[in-house]
Amino acid sequence: xxxxxxxxxxxxxxxxxxxxxxxxxxxxxxxxxxxxxxxxxxxxxxxxxxxxxxxxxxxxxxxxxxxxxxxxxxxxxxxxxxxxxxxxxxxxxxxxxxxxxxxxxxxxxxxxxxxxxxxxxxxxxxxxxxxxxxxxxxxxxxxxxxxxxxxxxxxxxxxxxxxxxxxxxxxxxxxxxxxxxxxxxxxxxxxxxxxxxxxxxxxxxxxxxxxxxxxxxxxxxxxxxxxxxxxxxxxxxxxxxxxxxxxxxxxxxxxxxxxxxxxxxxxxxxxxxxxxxxxxxxxxxxxxxxxxxxxxxxxxxxxxxxxxxxxxxxxxxxxxxxxxxxxxxxxxxxxxxxxxxxxxxxxxxxxxxxxxxxxxxxxxxxxxxxxxxxxxxxxxxxxxxxxxxxxxxxxxxxxxxxxxxxxxxxxxxxxxxxxxxxxxxxxxxxxxxxxxxxxxxxxxxx
Numbered sequence: 001x002x003x004x005x006x007x008x009x010x011x012x013x014x015x016x017x018x019x020x021x022x023x024x025x026x027x028x029x030x031x032x033x034x035x036x037x038x039x040x041x042x043x044x045x046x047x048x049x050x051x052x053x054x055x056x057x058x059x060x061x062x063x064x065x066x067x068x069x070x071x072x073x074x075x076x077x078x079x080x081x082x083x084x085x086x087x088x089x090x091x092x093x094x095x096x097x098x099x100x101x102x103x104x105x106x107x108x109x110x111x112x113x114x115x116x117x118x119x120x121x122x123x124x125x126x127x128x129x130x131x132x133x134x135x136x137x138x139x140x141x142x143x144x145x146x147x148x149x150x151x152x153x154x155x156x157x158x159x160x161x162x163x164x165x166x167x168x169x170x171x172x173x174x175x176x177x178x179x180x181x182x183x184x185x186x187x188x189x190x191x192x193x194x195x196x197x198x199x200x201x202x203x204x205x206x207x208x209x210x211x212x213x214x215x216x217x218x219x220x221x222x223x224x225x226x227x228x229x230x231x232x233x234x235x236x237x238x239x240x241x242x243x244x245x246x247x248x249x250x251x252x253x254x255x256x257x258x259x260x261x262x263x264x265x266x267x268x269x270x271x272x273x274x275x276x277x278x279x280x281x282x283x284x285x286x287x288x289x290x291x292x293x294x295x296x297x298x299x300x301x302x303x304x305x306x307x308x309x310x311x312x313x314x315x316x317x318x319x320x321x322x323x324x325x326x327x328x329x330x331x332x333x334x335x336x337x338x339x340x341x342x343x344x345x346x347x348x349x350x351x352x353x354x355x356x357x358x359x360x361x362x363x364x365x366x367x368x369x370x371x372x373x374x375x376x377x378x379x380x381x382x383x384x385x386x387x388x389x390x391x392x393x394x395x396x397x398x399x400x401x402x403x404x405x406x407x408x409x410x411x412x413x414x415x416x417x418x419x420x421x422x423x424x425x426x427x428x429x430x431x432x433x434x435x436x437x438x439x440x441x442x443x444x445x446x
Contacts, residue, residue: 025311026198026270027117027207027334028261030056030254031080032306033073033129033216034295036280038287039247040306046287047233047240048247052255053306056274060310061319061354068278069326071295071302071371073154074104074131076277076327077211081112081132081143083331083348085368087439092382093372095131096154097165103372103380105446106138111343113331114144117207120338125194126150128187128211134169141173145209148173149190151183156213159183159220182222184214188253192260199264205338210257214250217284221245239285268313271337273330276305292413298369298385298394299413309355321354324387326367364389368435372444386432393428402429 037043042054042062069079074095075086082089089110093103114124125147126140131154133139140148153169156162159182162170170177179186191210198206221229225245233241254274261267279302280286282294288301295302305327309315332342332350342350347368353360372382377397385394390408395401404418404425418425 023269024120024205024338025314026205026266027122027338028257028270028272029080029207029209029211029330030257030272030274031077031128031209031211032250032274032276033211033213034278034280034284034286035215035247035250035276035306036286036288036294036301037291037304037306038289039215039243039280042306042308044289047236048244048287050247050251052251052258053274053308055258056254056272056310057308059312059317060272060308060315061321063307063309063321063323063325065322065324066275066305066307066329067300067303067324067326067367067369068276068305069328070369071278071297072373073216073277075371077131078104078106079326079328079348080275080277080330081114081209082110083113083328083342083346084110085347085370085435085439087370087372087382087435087444088347088442090442090444091132092370092439092444094154095133097134097167101374102445103374104444106132106143107442108137112144113334114140114207114209116144116331116335116340116342117338118144118146120335120340121205122338123147123198123201123204123206124209125206126209126211127190127194128209129153129213130211139171139174147194149194150187150211151213155216156183156218158218159213182220182249184212184250184253187212188256191257195257195260195264195266199266202265207334212250212253214253215243215246215280215286217281219243219246219284221249225249237285243285271309271311271334274306274308275327275330277327278302279305290412293396296371297396298383298392299396300407300411303369303385309351311355315355316357323351323354323360324367325349325351325365366431366435368432369394370435370439382436384432384436386428386435388428388431391424391428393425393432404428 042057070076078086078091090107091104095104096102128150153164219242229245279288291300293299293301328348335342367387369385381398383395392405403416405413
């Protein structure tokens with residue numbers, strides 16, 4: 001009798017422990033393409049209305065000082081999915097269809113965020129833009145994702161034909177597909193479909209990386225959106241009106257995804273991160289206010305991006321953080337929240353203290369940026385920037401002199417102090433040199 005009671009007590013304790021074990025959160029990354037800081041109304045009054053994107057900020061934490069890992073697409077995405085600086089994983093530049101103008105190859109032995117979460121029991125999916133390889137072994141299903149429904153390439157020549165230089169890169173896993181409709185609408189629909197399947201499997205956590213092509217050029221909003229913007233803002237130029245309409249179309253797509261999380265009972269235990277791979281393109285009338293310049297530039301208009309995290313079940317709404325970090329910081333954040341231990345070689349830093357309402361470590365942190373590019377302006381060379389303690393040393397092409405800015409006193413980067421602050425210049429140049437030397441061991445072409 002006594003042994004029976006002991007067994008019952010052990011079973012009760014075990015069941016209580018299981019019941020008390022916290023449910024692991026789901027993760028959703030919503031990543032825009034070339035969405036400027038100034039084109040999100042959560043930051044300031046704007047001719048763009050982005051209520052659904054703003055809702056992510058309002059429901060959680062709005063970060064005001066986060067930067068993209070690069071000024072262009074592929075390197076920023078490589079960093080996001082590996083937690084390492086892009087040149088450390090073989091992607092210092094844009095991966096393109098034309099091999100003569102392709103400047104990266106994703107390193108084979110580097111685990112992605114999908115790999116790490118998959119090891120922890122997560123179902124992993126990417127919907128939308130990949131841009132880290134066009135063929136095996138660097139396709140999404142070979143780099144940790146169970147499910148892929150989207151676009152392998154860099155950009156679409158049209159959001160309705162989905163071709164790139166005559167090539168069809170639309171895929172359902174490894175199968176070529178030819179869907180009809182605007183790409184933004186398609187990606188939102190496919191995300192809704194995916195979330196509907198996860199709602200029926202509450203015991204299996206998931207990671208969804210939803211990477212929109214929008215608002216990357218060509219700027220192609222649906223006609224109804226453009227007409228509405230012209231009626232509301234008749235003073236806008238045609239170019240600006242098209243971009244406003246394009247962002248508002250993207251915002252509606254984000255709203256459909258948030259609605260799906262609600263519909264399928266997933267919102268409360270899902271961490272949603274919204275970001276952009278780099279700043280907006282000024283020639284296409286995108287807005288990075290109040291920061292200087294835009295896409296391709298190491299001035300902050302090319303680097304500072306929208307960054308919001310919400311987790312309704314855990315994070316108090318309406319918070320603001322001025323922490324200065326980088327997009328790839330979500331990598332160790334998600335791994336830690338999933339119950340894993342981020343590997344030590346990451347360059348990224350976990351944001352879990354901020355999510356828990358605690359201060360981040362006071363340990364000094366350098367922020368490093370690199371881009372390699374071809375053409376007459378770049379010549380296949382790379383150019384870098386580094387930020388330390390509010391000072392930024394940078395170039396915007398490999399042939400121009402380095403510039404130095406005190407961001408604490410000059411956030412608009414108007415006063416180049418390279419000649420007057422030589423000691424600070426040398427300190428940052430030495431730190432930049434160490435980063436360049438470390439990446440020199442990593443091949444970026446196969």
